[in-house]
Amino acid sequence: MPDTRDLPKPTAVKNRRLKVSPGGVVTLPVAARKALGMVQGEGAKVTVAVEKEAVNVALTTDTGGFRVSRGGQLELRGEAREVLESGEARHYWIDLDDEGRRITLHPFR
Numbered sequence: 001m002p003d004t005r006d007l008p009k010p011t012a013v014k015n016r017r018l019k020v021s022p023g024g025v026v027t028l029p030v031a032a033r034k035a036l037g038m039v040q041g042e043g044a045k046v047t048v049a050v051e052k053e054a055v056n057v058a059l060t061t062d063t064g065g066f067r068v069s070r071g072g073q074l075e076l077r078g079e080a081r082e083v084l085e086s087g088e089a090r091h092y093w094i095d096l097d098d099e100g101r102r103i104t105l106h107p108f109r
Helices: 030-036 078-085
Strands: 011-013 025-027 044-050 055-059 066-068 073-075 092-097 102-107
Touching (some): 011 030, 030 055, 030 092, 044 078, 078 102
Antiparallel strands (some): 025 073, 055 102
């Protein structure tokens, strides 16, 4: 069995300034954009999946998916938007997984 003590753990960003706009737009902080592997000054395409009351976001090379602007703005739709808006006053927090090149958005409860 591998030793899990040496594996990097996801970093949590619990900041009350992170909030979903009334239009369903979230702004990803610089640390989240770095975790996804985005290039500075360029937008990207991501996949969005809802799993256990959280929203998983991962970078994709396909032409489909959701667009993240170069400033980190991402418009969520459907179930992903509902999950984050269900949090206390529409606030959310982020788990950053640098190794897996993905982030997870959690609503504050």
